[in-house]
Amino acid sequence: MTPYDVSDDVIEVIRSPARGPVAGAYRVFGETLRGLKTTFARIVEGPVTIQYPEEKTPVYPRFRGRHRLHRFEDTGLEKCVGCSLCAAACPADCIRVVAAENTPENRVSAGERYAAVYEINLSRCIFCGYCEVACPFDAITMGHDYEMSDYTRSDLIFTKEMLLAEPIERTPLRREGE
Amino acid sequence: MTITLADVNYFEPWWVQIVKSLVIFAVVFAILPILIVYERKLLGRFQARYGPNRVGPFGLMQPLAEIVKFAMKEPFRPTTSVGYLFRAAPVISIITAVGALAIIPWGDVQHIFGQQVGLYGIDVSIGPLYVFALAGISFYGIMLGGWSSGSKYSFLGSMRGAAQLISYEVSQGLSIVGVIMTAQTLSLTGIVHAQEGMWYFIPQFAGFLIFLVASFAETNRAPFDLIEADAELVGGYFTEYGGTPFVAYLFAEYANMIVVSAMAATLFFGGWLLPFGIDPPGWVDPFVVLAKIVLIFSFFVWIRATLPRLRYDQLMAFGWKILLPLATLNLVVTAVIVAS
Numbered sequence: 001m002t003p004y005d006v007s008d009d010v011i012e013v014i015r016s017p018a019r020g021p022v023a024g025a026y027r028v029f030g031e032t033l034r035g036l037k038t039t040f041a042r043i044v045e046g047p048v049t050i051q052y053p054e055e056k057t058p059v060y061p062r063f064r065g066r067h068r069l070h071r072f073e074d075t076g077l078e079k080c081v082g083c084s085l086c087a088a089a090c091p092a093d094c095i096r097v098v099a100a101e102n103t104p105e106n107r108v109s110a111g112e113r114y115a116a117v118y119e120i121n122l123s124r125c126i127f128c129g130y131c132e133v134a135c136p137f138d139a140i141t142m143g144h145d146y147e148m149s150d151y152t153r154s155d156l157i158f159t160k161e162m163l164l165a166e167p168i169e170r171t172p173l174r175r176e177g178e
Numbered sequence: 179m180t181i182t183l184a185d186v187n188y189f190e191p192w193w194v195q196i197v198k199s200l201v202i203f204a205v206v207f208a209i210l211p212i213l214i215v216y217e218r219k220l221l222g223r224f225q226a227r228y229g230p231n232r233v234g235p236f237g238l239m240q241p242l243a244e245i246v247k248f249a250m251k252e253p254f255r256p257t258t259s260v261g262y263l264f265r266a267a268p269v270i271s272i273i274t275a276v277g278a279l280a281i282i283p284w285g286d287v288q289h290i291f292g293q294q295v296g297l298y299g300i301d302v303s304i305g306p307l308y309v310f311a312l313a314g315i316s317f318y319g320i321m322l323g324g325w326s327s328g329s330k331y332s333f334l335g336s337m338r339g340a341a342q343l344i345s346y347e348v349s350q351g352l353s354i355v356g357v358i359m360t361a362q363t364l365s366l367t368g369i370v371h372a373q374e375g376m377w378y379f380i381p382q383f384a385g386f387l388i389f390l391v392a393s394f395a396e397t398n399r400a401p402f403d404l405i406e407a408d409a410e411l412v413g414g415y416f417t418e419y420g421g422t423p424f425v426a427y428l429f430a431e432y433a434n435m436i437v438v439s440a441m442a443a444t445l446f447f448g449g450w451l452l453p454f455g456i457d458p459p460g461w462v463d464p465f466v467v468l469a470k471i472v473l474i475f476s477f478f479v480w481i482r483a484t485l486p487r488l489r490y491d492q493l494m495a496f497g498w499k500i501l502l503p504l505a506t507l508n509l510v511v512t513a514v515i516v517a518s
Contacts, residue, residue: 035485039484
């Protein structure tokens with residue numbers, strides 16, 4: 001017994017078009033008609049185009065879009081403790097973190113310190129998701145938003161407030177089995 | 179009615195001729211942009227996409243927007259070009275294309291406001307020869323345009339055009355001789371009347387196929403668009419043209435397609451006649467012809483969406499070795515049948 005059925009693997013290779021008047025006539029008419037059938041089937045099928053601004057391609061749950069910063073849901077404190085591990089992990093060097101100490105009067109995050117400045121330059125970001133992996137507190141995750149065009153480059157530097165804000169759901173999420 | 183030489187509508191006063199020519203010109207130039215957007219949308223469907231659908235309802239304003247865009251362009255011309263020929267060439271193209279519209283029979287002779295009006299520009303006793311004569315001149319538009327541009331790509335395109343148009347005009351001419359022999363007249367309205375029993379695409383099927391293929395070549399449509407071959411020659415003979423002269427070439431191309439489709443409808447599909455003995459009132463005739471033209475035009479687009487461009491030697495071999503002998507054979511066989 002052979003380990004696998006060889007006959008399924010044999011592909012017929014046509015090295016040159018068939019010769020002769022009958023084969024030639026088939027090449028001219030038969031193949032043309034076959035081509036006409038193929039293109040006409042596309043009309044029957046209908047367009048596959050997605051009319052982008054009105055229709056959007058749904059993204060997968062693990063799609064790496066624009067970043068989000070998170071808060072604890074119960075206390076409302078920021079998860080980010082300003083450790084700068086995301087900035088260290090970032091291959092595009094687009095994250096800037098300036099940490100500051102939490103004080104009892106001004107308690108921003110759950111840890112000792114918090115991010116006084118947290119900026120992501122999205123015009124440099126390559127959306128690799130290393131920041132998400134590096135974060136020990138799951139404070140930064142990649143969202144689903146990919147519509148980030150803007151008129152000036154400085155508008156693409158997202159500050160902490162913008163990243164913390166609840167994002168506008170502009171991008172449909174792909175459902176199970178879609 | 180006895181057939182005399184060039185019996186041009188002797189029953190019509192001169193002002194009816196002028197009104198008719200203006201109406202035909204206006205109507206055809208109104209449907210030209212619609213045909214262009216129709217082609218692009220249909221081509222889109224063939225390629226599983228929508229085609230233009232942003233400007234206006236269903237994208238119908240697209241050609242208008244483009245014409246405005248082209249009209250705003252700077253009249254640019256290369257320093258190596260030959261000035262007056264460079265300007266005159268698109269004019270030749272569009273004049274010959276529009277001139278050929280006169281011959282299309284849109285309907286039978288009607289009684290309108292007490293006048294006998296034939297629904298066609300002119301009904302000459304040389305019918306198709308008039309179209310071929312204008313097609314022969316229209317090739318000067320392409321040739322001069324390509325040559326006077328002073329660019330190698332344009333020149334290559336126009337040289338190809340010269341060879342291609344001459345090669346395929348022979349087959350095109352021979353292919354309709356069968357129809358003319360069967361109908362025993364050269365007048366296009368006469369040919370339509372002769373088809374009242376049976377449309378000629380049934381007895382003259384080979385002639386119809388040859389005519390269709392030769393028409394693709396004559397109108398420089400895919401798969402015979404070697405003249406403009408965008409992949410190799412940038413744009414062929416109109417590479418150096420921009421703005422309104424470019425639009426003139428574009429319109430000439432589409433007007434030629436209308437003429438060729440109308441010729442196919444007239445010679446092989448019974449012109450304004452409807453099948454199964456349906457005899458509508460006279461005002462329906464132009465719409466029947468228009469519907470037939472649009473159907474044949476759609477077939478042009480279908481072919482364009484399907485077949486890749488031929489190689490130059492394939493084009494020449496096909497024209498001279500296959501199409502011309504076939505057309506001659508069709509002619510001989512028809513002649514024997516008609517004579518016997």
